[in-house]
Amino acid sequence: MRIVIRSLLASTIISVALIGSAAGATPEAEQKFRQVCATCHGPQGEGKRELKTPSIASLPAWYVQTQLEKFQKSIRGTAADDVSGQQMHAIAATLTPRMTEAIAGLVSKLPRNPTRNTLKGDLTEGEFIFRDVCMQCHRYNATGELVFKSPPLIGLQDWYIERQLRKFRDGNRGADKRDIKGAKMHLMVNDLSDADLRGVASYISVLAAKQAKPAK
Numbered sequence: 001m002r003i004v005i006r007s008l009l010a011s012t013i014i015s016v017a018l019i020g021s022a023a024g025a026t027p028e029a030e031q032k033f034r035q036v037c038a039t040c041h042g043p044q045g046e047g048k049r050e051l052k053t054p055s056i057a058s059l060p061a062w063y064v065q066t067q068l069e070k071f072q073k074s075i076r077g078t079a080a081d082d083v084s085g086q087q088m089h090a091i092a093a094t095l096t097p098r099m100t101e102a103i104a105g106l107v108s109k110l111p112r113n114p115t116r117n118t119l120k121g122d123l124t125e126g127e128f129i130f131r132d133v134c135m136q137c138h139r140y141n142a143t144g145e146l147v148f149k150s151p152p153l154i155g156l157q158d159w160y161i162e163r164q165l166r167k168f169r170d171g172n173r174g175a176d177k178r179d180i181k182g183a184k185m186h187l188m189v190n191d192l193s194d195a196d197l198r199g200v201a202s203y204i205s206v207l208a209a210k211q212a213k214p215a216k
């Protein structure tokens with residue numbers, strides 16, 4: 001018990017220190033992160049499976065800001081089947097443009113949580129799909145490409161990746177007429193089976209593990 005409390009305390013102190021060092025992050029954004037975002041995404045932005053929240057730590061500021069704006073403009077998170085998107089839609093609506101930008105900067109400075117392979121999909125098939133389809137936009141190592149506005153995938157949990165791929169395929173994300181980038185993702189996955197999506201999400205987690213920095 002004592003160990004648990006001590007490690008909880010330690011992680012809180014670490015997260016406070018990390019947030020405090022985020023360049024450009026305002027004290028208001030730090031407070032908002034701790035009081036609001038951390039309740040669902042965790043104190044380090046690491047995500048929580050039971051709440052279906054992604055690990056947002058280290059996502060680039062441009063991507064976080066774009067996604068928050070998509071939620072705010074009801075481009076993402078409004079489909080009837082997309083309950084977790086709806087949650088984030090409601091939260092994003094409470095942020096001013098200034099806060100949106102500041103908090104995107106803060107999130108981008110949090111250290112990445114490397115993806116673990118929890119899905120156990122078909123890695124051979126997943127690698128084939130990744131090289132054949134995904135790599136051209138997300139890069140060979142899945143670190144993303146600003147020019148294509150394609151985000152890094154290696155900090156996301158594999159189950160979150162799988163869920164998002166299903167949302168894109170089934171028209172729960174990327175279906176709004178204004179969502180040009182989301183529509184690209186829909187096109188890329190609309191003929192893939194559930195097993196294909198699981199395989200490629202698993203393969204991305206293996207790629208991510210290879211790039212994990214040793215734990216400090």
Ligand code: HEC
Nearest residue numbers: 036037040051052053054056064067084085087088091103
């Ligand atoms: C009530 C719980 C909740 C709170 C509070 C919350 N989020 Fe979220 N957030 C979610 C869920 C659930 C998702 C996944 C949405 C989906 O499945 O499309 C999400 C998704 C996101 C995404 C999209 C990530 C990606 O990879 O596309 C960003 C960015 C984000 N949240 C940032 C924030 C920020 C910043 C805050 C604080 C202002 C915040 N969230 C507060 C539940 C929450």
Ligand code: HEC
Nearest residue numbers: 133134137148149150151161164165181182184185188200
């Ligand atoms: C034509 C370029 C392109 C290709 C090919 C592509 N993507 Fe994407 N992907 C994007 C863009 C752009 C986004 C951002 C969409 C948005 O703004 O909502 C994205 C978003 C995603 C996301 C959401 C990440 C998050 O944080 O929520 C996942 C997961 C993803 N792609 C996986 C894949 C996989 C797996 C493949 C191969 C089957 C693939 N992508 C192929 C361009 C591409």
